[in-house]
Amino acid sequence: MSSSGGPKDPILLKSSMTKKPHRAAAPMIAVDRGSEKPLHRQIYDAFRAMILDRRLESGQQIPSTRALADELGISRIPVLDAYAQLLAEGYIESRSGAGTFVKRSLSDQFPSVRPTARSVLSHPGNEAISRLARLLPVERTPWFPSSGAFSVGQIAYDHFPFRVWSDLVTRHVRKVRVSSMNYADPMGSKEFREVIAVYLRTARAVRCDASQIMIVSGSQHALDLSARVLLESDIPVWIEEPGYELLRHTLLLSGCRLVPVPVDSEGLDVAAGMSLCRIARAAFVTPSHQYPLGATMSAARRLQLLEWAHRHNAWIVEDDYDSEYRYESMPVASMQGLDPGLRVIYIGTFSKTLFPSLRLGYIVIPPPLIAHFLAVRRANDLFPSHLYQAALADFIEAGHFTRHIRKTRQLYAERRNALAQALRKEFGSEIEILGAEAGMHLVVTLPPGHSDQKIAARAAQDGLWLWPLSTAYNGPSVRQGFILGFGGTRAADMLHQVRRLRKAIRESGNDA
Numbered sequence: 001m002s003s004s005g006g007p008k009d010p011i012l013l014k015s016s017m018t019k020k021p022h023r024a025a026a027p028m029i030a031v032d033r034g035s036e037k038p039l040h041r042q043i044y045d046a047f048r049a050m051i052l053d054r055r056l057e058s059g060q061q062i063p064s065t066r067a068l069a070d071e072l073g074i075s076r077i078p079v080l081d082a083y084a085q086l087l088a089e090g091y092i093e094s095r096s097g098a099g100t101f102v103k104r105s106l107s108d109q110f111p112s113v114r115p116t117a118r119s120v121l122s123h124p125g126n127e128a129i130s131r132l133a134r135l136l137p138v139e140r141t142p143w144f145p146s147s148g149a150f151s152v153g154q155i156a157y158d159h160f161p162f163r164v165w166s167d168l169v170t171r172h173v174r175k176v177r178v179s180s181m182n183y184a185d186p187m188g189s190k191e192f193r194e195v196i197a198v199y200l201r202t203a204r205a206v207r208c209d210a211s212q213i214m215i216v217s218g219s220q221h222a223l224d225l226s227a228r229v230l231l232e233s234d235i236p237v238w239i240e241e242p243g244y245e246l247l248r249h250t251l252l253l254s255g256c257r258l259v260p261v262p263v264d265s266e267g268l269d270v271a272a273g274m275s276l277c278r279i280a281r282a283a284f285v286t287p288s289h290q291y292p293l294g295a296t297m298s299a300a301r302r303l304q305l306l307e308w309a310h311r312h313n314a315w316i317v318e319d320d321y322d323s324e325y326r327y328e329s330m331p332v333a334s335m336q337g338l339d340p341g342l343r344v345i346y347i348g349t350f351s352k353t354l355f356p357s358l359r360l361g362y363i364v365i366p367p368p369l370i371a372h373f374l375a376v377r378r379a380n381d382l383f384p385s386h387l388y389q390a391a392l393a394d395f396i397e398a399g400h401f402t403r404h405i406r407k408t409r410q411l412y413a414e415r416r417n418a419l420a421q422a423l424r425k426e427f428g429s430e431i432e433i434l435g436a437e438a439g440m441h442l443v444v445t446l447p448p449g450h451s452d453q454k455i456a457a458r459a460a461q462d463g464l465w466l467w468p469l470s471t472a473y474n475g476p477s478v479r480q481g482f483i484l485g486f487g488g489t490r491a492a493d494m495l496h497q498v499r500r501l502r503k504a505i506r507e508s509g510n511d512a
């Protein structure tokens, strides 16, 4: 401990080492001239730490700037800067003629009990959020990092028109205008909504105009906004069983009561829903391609569900997340288009047709609910970011979007065929393949006695991310299996990846 070391040595100072008597004892501060941290910051940090640790007490006098600079053997300027900052943040106060003191009122603000991790977590706030937080750690869901052969929702990055897209984005970055930097319409850009309205009326048979379309950051955001508009605590809501796991999470946050309604080869079983809970506020459904099992909701069921909604003043939330990809027939028309009575909230996304990090999707809102959605949006994130809306509007208008869908539809059909063939070759009739007619994933079910989560945990150790089917069930899992994405894997690699799946099953102590 020395104050006479070379310029790089820390200078340590103690009250006992002071040369001149001071009214205020100089606290023990180490400053290091060789450090990258500026001197004023070192002094500020030292005082702040001592005050917060209560080594310097409220009301205690601290040395004058001149005295401290003398003690430390440095110029007065860094000391003045440090004191000015401490003063501005309310740690110290100066009393004219008396000196500088640790702020007296600080002692009232210190918590009387020192928090520990355990005491903090004993009151973690919202109970539903705490429950979700406990479900999500990676140790419990090792398949979640998911970017690999069977990742659900992976697109064909190798066929994305990067050049066209980056030219469009660059053009919009270069021509920034004040209007594109300012606060904007909570519904989203008008030009973009008009382009989407044309697309939805033409390609998805949705009844809409641009004034009903709200741009959101993907369908997850749309589901969340819909839940906030429609739901309240303890209100019953129909969901598909099995269904989309993150929809359940969103709904749980609203405090509503989930009513899991079984699905079969015709989609949601409306009669079963009515016998479970006839009167519910809403039904959240995926009629074009039921997630995850893949059924297309039959016309009879669609009409039955609409009839139920009208009779009981319930809402239908149609999550049309991947309907552009259908392989054996034309895309199935939306359910919203069947309903003349404004009971369907229609949700779509560009995550599958383009790429998920775009975070762009849309809600087609029944006109009587537009004000409600606007109110929630204003309280939520105000409005969507401008740049990608503008670039995507141009991308669609110039015909790139339809061209890309046409191209990828063929590509995904090849990848799906390759996956189905490889599964048949490796597993024969021991597994069942479901939902391969549409979308970018299919489901394989395993014979009884298998644990899909155990297998997925084993596979994750080898970097193979498998999404267990059982996680899609709200209640006890009826079937075990995997939701296998095929969009991001080349047809030529499929057999190799399926062999890895087979190996993971074998090594986890199961053999299909």
Ligand SMILES: Cc1ncc(COP(=O)(O)O)c(C=O)c1O
Pocket (backbone or CB within 6 Å): 152, 153, 217, 218, 219, 220, 221, 244, 286, 291, 319, 321, 348, 349, 350, 351, 356, 361
């Ligand atoms: C059924 C379903 N709904 C919603 C989403 C959310 O998609 P995004 O928020 O990326 O648009 C997904 C994503 O995979 C999905 O599978």
